[in-house]
Amino acid sequence: MKDRISRLKREAGAVILAHNYQLPEIQEIADHLGDSLELARISKQLSEEVIVFCGVRFMAETAKILSPDKKVILPSPDAGCPLADTIEPEQLRDLQGKHPEAWTVSYVNTSAAIKAISDVCCTSGNAAAVVKNAPAEEVIFVPDRNLGSWVQKQVPDKRMILWPGFCYVHELFRAEDLDEARRLHPGAEIIVHPECRPEVAAGADYVLSTAGMLKRARESSAKKFIIGTEIGLIHRLKRENPENEFYSLGNARICVNMKKTTLSDLEYALKTGEPVIQIPEETRTRAARALENMINPDYHNPGAVS
Ligand code: SF4
Secondary structure: OOOHHHHHHHOOEEEEEEOOOOOOOHHOOOEEOHHHHHHHHHHHOOOOEEEEEEOOOHHHHHHHHHOOOOOOEEOOOOOOOOOOOOOOHHHHHHHHHHHOEEEEEOOOOOHHHHHHOOOEEEEEOOOHHHHHHHHEEEEEEEEEEHHHHHHHOOOOEEEEOOEEEEEOHHHHEEEEEEHHHHHOOOOOOOEEOOOOHHHHHOOEEEEEEEEHHHHHHHHHHOOOOEEEOOOHHHHHHHHHHHOOEEOOOOOOOOOOHHHHHOOOHHHHHHHHHHOOOOOOOOHHHHHHHHHHHHOOOOOOOOOOOO
């Protein structure tokens, strides 16, 4: 099947992007593997006309927003993100109406419609820098309350209004898991994702995005690591650092949506060129501005919301 996929990919002039949480066999066949920010940046620079995005819907939408002339295919069309689904555009507009002076920062884990009414997007890797850089004292931060409170600690001079959404996968890690991990693996470095609960983030050695975790594992002198994020990243960490040991914090936590894309889905998508991501042009243009503001560190671009 892998050979057939490679042949179909060549024939279609396609490139395969995969998120770090995808199934191991999808990670291995991908041309580019990364977190949301890396994949957003890569999708803009690709020369191929067809992007097959192995991830969840908001990620494929992000690729389409940034590369409107390309065909973007999401092999598993029902792979959504429950965190992204916690907020609807009317709810964000309502919040913006209550805080008219606030700058709206939306995590990249949002629909195109939410991005379209945000000033700037962020990922877990650059959220603190984006909020710090916001040209307003008050910041509406959607939709992840855990990432938001972690950012608030690092940027105390901003008044952050947090949406109460959360990622059900990261929410499952508990403070007790930290004690148990230290008992089982003394000396191991504990690294968790900022979507984890505040008490978990507070008790970890490092709070990092998935890209940050990969970097830390490469650079640290530690030999054992306890990882508090979706289990798919551990596959990549082990593959890239075979001499080190990686364990999940507590029980392995799995994002069902990230595991929906199979090799069969990928083969079908390459064979048929379906299902294609489509976004109304007005929404796409507005969302592109918020995403470009994220990718450009000097993003002061008032007027993104109109
Ligand atoms: S791990 Fe959480 S935030 Fe990421 S896609 Fe799954 S539900 Fe959404």
